[in-house]
Amino acid sequence: MTDSEKRRGRGTDKRRRLTAAAAKVLHEQGVERTTLADIAGEAGVPVGNVYYYFKTKDDLVKAALTEHTAHLAELTGRLDELADPRDRLKALVEGWIEQRETAARHGCPTGTLAVELDKRADDVLDLQVGGVIRKLLDWAEGQFRELGLPDPGGLAVTLVAAYQGMSLLTNALRDPEIMTQQGDRIIRWLDSLTAESTPAPDRSAP
Incomplete structure (x- = not known):
């Protein structure tokens, strides 16, 4: 694996962690009470990384919705078995x-x-x-x-x-x-x- 591929993989993993963190924190605290720092803390990444992947809180809400959609698809996929x-x-x-x-x-x-x-x-x-x-x-x-x-x-x-x-x-x-x-x-x-x-x-x- 090249250095570029490693960096890309780390970036994908970080974005996934932030997306999962957004879904969790927004559920627990609501949109208005949640800050980008809260998301960073839950994901275990520097707050500056949140701004790199998500420019606004609305972007985080969209990411959380993507996470909910993926979770539902995974759940119904298991049930369909x-x-x-x-x-x-x-x-x-x-x-x-x-x-x-x-x-x-x-x-x-x-x-x-x-x-x-x-x-x-x-x-x-x-x-x-x-x-x-x-x-x-x-x-x-x-x-x-x-x-x-x-x-x-x-x-x-x-x-x-x-x-x-x-x-x-x-x-x-x-x-x-x-x-x-x-x-x-x-x-x-x-x-x-x-x-x-x-x-x-x-x-x-x-």
Whole structure:
């Protein structure tokens, strides 16, 4: 490997670390409270390196969205290895439940970012974060369609809306058990769906 290739490899690794750090810190602190120094500290690089790769905070937000998109693609790729689409959907929900402590502290990474960016009326970044959520909706719709269920798009919206709702409550009340309880109900709802009947999630069952 030449010196040029080594430098290029180090640069790629540094950018990747900064991108991952941006996604993590923006989720934990929000866009307004996060500084470029915070990102540099999380990534373990000099703050000047942040300016080299990302000129503005908006550039970091875009990098974080890229990280969220890549994470979602990796997650759904693993889920797609399961033979049954219902099992894929249930595994998705189980993954949400496993993240209940993080949800209690910081909420959903994309959901909280979408809410914050929407306050910036002159900004298009809110549309970009919506694109990440759209990718999840499209994936979920594909699973419901593969199951042969009516209105797969509507079912996907119900599923993702339920996730966003339970993430919001879990965070607002700092209670991870809300994620556990509501996640279990969503799993039971998924088990109940048939081509003949598509009831809404059971919100009264213990």
